[in-house]
Amino acid sequence: MERKEIVVVGGGPAGLCAALQAARMGAQVTLLEGDDRLGGQLVKQTHMFFGSQKQHAGTRGVDISTMLVKELEQMPNVEIRTNAMVLGRYEDGALTVDDNDQFKVIYPKKAVFATGASEKMLMFANNDMPGVYGAGAVQTLMNVYGVKPADRVLMVGAGNIGLIVSYQLMQAGVQVAAILDAGPRIGGYLVHAAKIRRAGVPILTRHSIKEAVGTDRVTGAVIVQLDEKWQAIPGTEQTIACDAICLAVGLSPFADLFWQAGCDMKFIPELGGHVPARGQDMQTSVEGIYVAGDVGGIEEASSAMVEGYLAGLNAASALGYGGETVQTQRTELETQLNDLRSGPVGEKIRAGLAKLYAE
Amino acid sequence: MRLEEHPILKFNRGKQVTIYFDGQPVEAFEGETVAAALHAAGVYHLSDSHEHHRPRGLFCAIGQCSSCMMVVDGRPNVKTCITKVRDGMTVETQKGKGDLGWNAKKS
Ligand SMILES: Cc1cc2nc3c(=O)[nH]c(=O)nc-3n(C[C@H](O)[C@H](O)[C@H](O)COP(=O)(O)OP(=O)(O)OC[C@H]3O[C@@H](n4cnc5c(N)ncnc54)[C@H](O)[C@@H]3O)c2cc1C
Ligand code: FES
Secondary structure (H helix, E strand, C coil): EEEEEEEEEEHHHHHHHHHHHHHHHCEEEECCCCCCCCCHHHHHHHCCCCCCCCCCCCCEEHHHHHHHHHHHHHHCCEECCEEEEEEEECCCEEEEEEEEEEEEEEEEEEEEECCCCCCCCCCEEECCCEEEHHHHHHHHHHHHCECCCEEEEEECCCCCCHHHHHHHHHCCEEEEEEEEEEECCCCCCCCHHHHHHHCCCCEEEEEEECCCCCCCCCCEEEEEEEEECHHHCCCCCCCEEEEEEEEEEEEEEHHHHHHHHCEEEEHHHHHHHHCCCCCCCCCCCCCCCEEEEECCCCCHHHHHHCCCCCHHHHHHCCCCCCCCHHHHHHHHHHHHHHHHCHHHHHHHHHHHHHHCCCC | ECHHHCCCCCCCCCCCEEEEEECCCEEECCCCEEHHHHHHHCCCEEEECCCCCEEECCCCCCCCCCCCCEEEECHHHHCCCCCCCCCCCCEEEEEEECCCHHHHCCC
């Protein structure tokens, strides 16, 4: 059994920033990451980031991660453990951890859960066939391991993730047969969509996938057009030849630890599903448990980072660290978050947060 | 197939090793997951589901969905998307729930 001051679970942008901020204020921080490398979603992002300058927009995601990790590794009061998957959280505050194949029990004074999100599945015939992937899996294969996932991919979902992963596939020499979206409009930023269209890839709105074709690996897909009520229009089916179908139909928060801790949970579609209720200070209904990043609502790395700083700041200041500048820093971070969420892009997240804070 | 050239990324592969897929040697590199190495070798069908024996392959690649479970070094239900290769490792297509005999034999 180990006792720790602040434990951060998850080493994506949110967790890295939470750990950094608390450590800068002088707290003893332990960062637990289940994977063998830090960075979360960032390590797979080869594109220049959108967002605000303060959160390194214009820098490639993977480079942002390297920057944050470098600073963290230099801090003497930070302990980083990779291959350390948090398995559960118990009533007495214990975290159980599979730490490099060893079972450990850790009691933190304060905990920040920044576990990110997992991909949503979609219902269609043969959706369990080899060759049907989450968009993240395809990214992991090609951008982390340098393995070509397929020769010709059908992408389902024209939000930012679908568009960006399509572009990354093309960079890796994979053909993109088409990008489908059930909605009437392309959900992602038009700069991304334009790049893909210029390369000759059709983006079919009001289309969905009906069936994966193949025996033990995908050889094609049957797609179908949808009407205004999102129903398939009979007779509009067509078969597209492809050896992979890639799903980019949204993420849902990976909120298991909050459920286990007994945090009040709310179902908010705008935030991606069930998320823990929380205050502006990022603290959940269970004292000493803070949330940051996609697990508290699917958004972007930029806001995940600011939420991380804020959660780290509040956890450390609750333990008496930080001194007089804390309030100024807190206000500054809250302002940054509001700025990120202003404008039309932030509309959905603002609606979600309004529901979250409504009591 | 492995990517050798990429406009942005450089892949620093580890030492070359050999793993055995259903008895056949497969080239792999240290640091790779079993599922990535099999993919590179053109193996996509990793297991058969328990109820209807439907073929299953890689889906999430981050250890969350259990679609990639195989028998590794005789041990069933290993998530190959988060298990790194090791020289001489044996990997078999898992049929159904997997035989837990390995555990009984050990203890
Ligand atoms: C294709 C794509 C393109 C994107 N482009 C942009 C962009 O241009 N700009 C932008 O701002 N955002 C972008 N994003 C979004 C951004 O990547 C995410 O919003 C951000 O990574 C969320 O950060 P996070 O720290 O909350 O979660 P993640 O990055 O998902 O990190 C969570 C971490 O927690 C770990 N973890 C989970 N459970 C446990 C556990 N029980 N124990 C230990 N560790 C655990 C995971 O292994 C992971 O490392 C993009 C996302 C994708 C998929
Ligand atoms: S592919 Fe999902 S657990 Fe391995």
